[in-house]
Amino acid sequence: MICGIAAASIRQRNFRPGMKPAARLYVSEPLASGSEIALNEGQAHYLRSVLRLKPGRGVLLFNGRDGEWLAELTELRKSGGAAQALSLRRPQAPEPDLWLLFAPIKGDRIDAVAEKATELGASRLQPVMTRHTVVGRVNLDRLRARAVEAAEQCERLTVPEVMEPRPLRESLENWPGERRLFACAEAGPVRPMADVLAGGARNAAAAVLVGPEGGFSPGELDLLKELPFVTAVGLGPRLLRADTAAFAALALWQAFGGDGDRRPPRRFED
Amino acid sequence: MICGIAAASIRQRNFRPGMKPAARLYVSEPLASGSEIALNEGQAHYLRSVLRLKPGRGVLLFNGRDGEWLAELTELRKSGGAAQALSLRRPQAPEPDLWLLFAPIKGDRIDAVAEKATELGASRLQPVMTRHTVVGRVNLDRLRARAVEAAEQCERLTVPEVMEPRPLRESLENWPGERRLFACAEAGPVRPMADVLAGGARNAAAAVLVGPEGGFSPGELDLLKELPFVTAVGLGPRLLRADTAAFAALALWQAFGGDGDRRPPRRFED
Secondary structure (H helix, E strand, O other), X not given: OOOOOOHHHHHHHHOOOOOOEEEEEEOOOOOOOOOEEEEOHHHHHHHHHHXXXXXXXXXXXXXXXXXXXXXXXXXXXXXXXXXXXXEEEEOOOOOOOEEEEEOOOOHHHHHHHHHHHHHOOOXXXXXXXXXXXXXXXXXXXXXXXXXXXXXXXXXXXXXXXXXXXXXXXXXXXXXXXXXXXXXXXXXXXXXXXXXXXXXXXXXXXXXXXXXXXXXXXXXXXXXXXXXXXXXXXXXXXXXXXXXXXXXXXXXXXXXXXXXXXXXXXXXXXO | XXXXXXXXXXXXXXXXXXXXXXXXXXXXXXXXXXXXXXXXXXHHHHHHHHOOOOOOOEEEEEOOOOOEEEEEEEEEOOOOEEEEEEEEEEOOOOOOOEEEEEOOOOHHHHHHHHHHHHHOOOOEEEEXXXXXXXXXXXXXXXXXXXXXXXXXXXXXXXXXXXXXOEEHHHHHHOOOOOOEEEEEOOOOOOEEHHHHHOOOOOOOOEEEEEOOOOOOOHHHHHHHHHOOOEEEEEOOOOOOOHHHHHHHHHHHHHHHHOOOOOOOOHHXXX
16 A cells, blocks of 8 residues: 555545546455555556556445445556545445355366356355366466456456365365255256245355266265255256356346345446 | 168167267257268267267267157268167157347357357347447357257257347347347346246246347337337346346246256256
8 A cells, every 4th residue: 555645635536526437446455535555567557558547537446345435546557556545435235145166167168157156146166176077277366367357347346255176075074054055966856946946035155066067976966965954956957067057056046045136236227 | 861771770770779879969850760860071070080989879869850869870981971860769849938139249258158048948049239239240150050069968959049140129120029028137227037037927938138248228228118028127236247147047037937947858867
């Protein structure tokens, strides 16, 4: 944080008309009236070279804790920049507590999972290694970058946590029992996810589990059947790819158990 | 179609044990017991060079009309091949009548729309040009190929129709009035899609409309508001990308109004 702006100058800027935000950025530093926020090289490049902004322009900043702030760009260099927080635009509010557990998949598909799970309101992305998982390494930095970008674009006030991959069994053995886990099952006599969710409570902690392209192993299926916090659910008669299953399950959960009944912030309703 | 296999030989093959299908392919020719089906160059390449199959192996064939057939590969050359239909495995059955109208988007994203809309059971993919649509040209062959591939993998018995792009206004002016159109709206006081769908009939003809990344124009929004067959719906508080909105809306519709209560074919339940 860069200090030294007088309170009078802050107030003045605060009421300057026409400060229309030209971008929305996730930052890690605390946001409060007058705080100067450092922008990293990537953010400075985006603002300077892609959007062609200059100091004096308004941007929106959020950090997952302090709400969304209108800020003024005060400095833009090649190696970084700074902005000064002016006024709170949207206070931080509770968000759905929905984890996504997914077996890593290849190439662009896992990037799309990070992006769309963020848009669909997942609070945590947990890669899980299953018996039939073929992708060994997960580029967490890349997933995190994609989640940040998606959060910036979709008006979220948080970025989902992107966790280190861990074995599915280990995740299940250390499970917080009050969190219902909806396991998407392509085989077996399970109930449709919508039927299971209908009539359930909104805003309970939950998780969605989608298996690898090869499906769960018989041993994993047996384990899932035994666990009291797991409900196996169906997503219709077509065999969905792992990424598609994740999108469908997250969308259904938000509609029934999450914030699917809410609307985007007011500025998009004009 | 290549003819000339005697009925006795068909019956014999029909009951040969161990004919486990090694692939599932969409073909255009009629399927009936004993019919010889030509395979195109791409299919032959896939079977021969990717899956390394030889004549004598079993495959599943479907054409969107005659159900799914077990067939035996009878010929595999570089330029094409042939298979003989042996026995009906799944009869053709009605499928949800759900169109997806979408403003074309860039690059890989439109390919993913074709793939996932197929998996999520859309019966027709209709690109629509809106005021803010920035992508002028749509590669229909590529979209169709992606839809075929997805249908083959997801166990559908049909491939969605991929239509020529047309202006949104033209689509709306020629609308079959009994088909409800759910327009995903990021602005305005609309009801959540799940609330609108709850209690509605299953298997009525329907369509989902998602706008371009820049949203609908005020004129388009006014037009949509006026039309009696349009219901504007919301998908929660986050601003979804066009592709994400399409996936969420299709998944919700299938859960409430489509076949989300059905299960994949029995062979995946073993």
